[in-house]
Amino acid sequence: MGFDLATDLAARRRQHRYRQPHIMDGPSGRHAVLGGRQYLNFCSNDYLGLANDPAVVAALRQGAADWGVGSGASHLVCGHQRPHQDLEEALAEHTGRERALLFSTGYMANLGVMTALLGKGDAVFQDRLNHASLLDGGLLSGARFRRFSHNDGQALASQLARSEARRKLVVADGVFSMDGDVAPLAAYADACEAHDAWLMVDDAHGIGVLDAQGRGSVFAQQVNDRVPVLMGTLGKGLGTAGAFVAGSSELIETLIQFARTYIYTTAMPAAVAAASLISLDKAREETWRRQKLAVLIQRFRDGAEQLGYHLMDSATPIQPLLIGDDAGAMALSATLREQGMLITAIRPPTVPQGQARLRITLSAAHEEDDVDRLLQALSTSKEIQ
Structure with missing residues (x-):
């Protein structure tokens, strides 16, 4: 029988769970450069904005x-x-x-x-x-x-x-x-x-x-x-x-x-x-970093709730938008990317079955205008859906 790797890979593609690394052409920070285009980066763990300080x-x-x-x-x-x-x-x-x-x-x-x-x-x-x-x-x-x-x-x-x-x-x-x-x-x-x-x-x-x-x-x-x-x-x-x-x-x-x-x-x-x-x-x-983060987190949560998105119970920089099905999470991620937002869809087995999501992360490197742009993109995406 051997190792039938192709079958396993094909199954993962059908499940909308095939993952590939993005090749970044710039440092970690407020922005990400991918494929020659600059995006607002909302999927990094650089919470205090220190990675490129x-x-x-x-x-x-x-x-x-x-x-x-x-x-x-x-x-x-x-x-x-x-x-x-x-x-x-x-x-x-x-x-x-x-x-x-x-x-x-x-x-x-x-x-x-x-x-x-x-x-x-x-x-x-x-x-x-x-x-x-x-x-x-x-x-x-x-x-x-x-x-x-x-x-x-x-x-x-x-x-x-x-x-x-x-x-x-x-x-x-x-x-x-x-x-x-x-x-x-x-x-x-x-x-x-x-x-x-x-x-x-x-x-x-x-x-x-x-x-x-x-x-x-x-x-x-x-x-x-x-x-x-x-x-x-x-x-x-x-x-x-x-x-x-x-x-x-x-x-x-x-x-x-x-x-x-x-x-x-x-x-x-x-x-x-x-x-x-x-x-x-x-x-x-530099306590201002945590203070700024708190303001950005609250601004995002208030705006997302007003748009009718389902937010998980988090007061940290990790702000997941629960979508549910894998294909839906992938589609929303792609729609947001078209609008200049880089947010990776998280799917099983990283999260439980039926709990695919966009894991939005905020950083002290972000500005309030960045959060507003993200909220506007989410509003537009909701209209498209």
């Missing part, structure tokens, strides 16, 4: 001049350079933790944590809408895998009460990447503390964005001291690349010894770490 770019250039363009080895061989150490210490301070540890990607961080902490005889409990990297990490850990209803602290508590596992790890996104809503972290912490479990929060979409200083979900919800494992990424709110895990000194030492995705991979370029130090400072100190 001049000071961050200058730090990357200087870092490359000082440290080269590659680290040359894994952290535990000879790839851990001074900017990596400085960034880990800054991230630990920023998140109120004893230590932090850098990973090359958020995906690797999540896999590394769960495979290092869990094994046979253990159990991992995951929110049903968790990111794919969290689900994969749980499955690869070898622990008994359980999923509970989205944002349902009582359902979690019931599952924990029935578990006799040696170690119990509860895992949730702080901000859910496709819905834009936030996890009820206090309820999860209550359940964990009542049933001798640890709570891990993936705050990829909260770091830089939530809390007055951009410290993320655990600070915004005042549960930082109740969350033993915090994961955050650098490539979204902070605008660079890579990820980190922050926690106790014992946790970090455990990851250094047992997290295969940390041990067996080349360290990120030191230049990226140097740039991330600058973006972290700017995210913390």
Whole structure:
């Protein structure tokens, strides 16, 4: 029989789920250049507008001049350079933790944590809408895998009460990447503390964005001291690349010894770490970015509701328009592109069946006029439909 790849690819096309990368001919920011045309970009995760910030770019250039363009080895061989150490210490301070540890990607961080902490005889409990990297990490850990209803602290508590596992790890996104809503972290912490479990929060979409200083979900919800494992990424709110895990000194030492995705991979370029130090400072100190975001988010929500669009329950920069069927989401994305708006349609398996959507994301790089142009395009698209 062999591998009938053509049949699988054809089926994905028929389902309107065939995906291809867009080749961008310009930097991430307010605008995107695609196929020789400039669009307003409403699908980037560059929430604070730092990915093309001049000071961050200058730090990357200087870092490359000082440290080269590659680290040359894994952290535990000879790839851990001074900017990596400085960034880990800054991230630990920023998140109120004893230590932090850098990973090359958020995906690797999540896999590394769960495979290092869990094994046979253990159990991992995951929110049903968790990111794919969290689900994969749980499955690869070898622990008994359980999923509970989205944002349902009582359902979690019931599952924990029935578990006799040696170690119990509860895992949730702080901000859910496709819905834009936030996890009820206090309820999860209550359940964990009542049933001798640890709570891990993936705050990829909260770091830089939530809390007055951009410290993320655990600070915004005042549960930082109740969350033993915090994961955050650098490539979204902070605008660079890579990820980190922050926690106790014992946790970090455990990851250094047992997290295969940390041990067996080349360290990120030191230049990226140097740039991330600058973006972290700017995210913390330039509070106008979060204030501007809040204004843009409210402006969009008010306008979209007036147009009769179904908005999901989100106060974050992630503002999904739920369409439902895959073909409809693709058609609306194409119509908006004709009007100069770049917004990718999100379809299964990224989201559940029947919940295809446009994942609109706002950035501090946007202006109020940009939001108004988007709303006008949505109004025109509604008339066309």
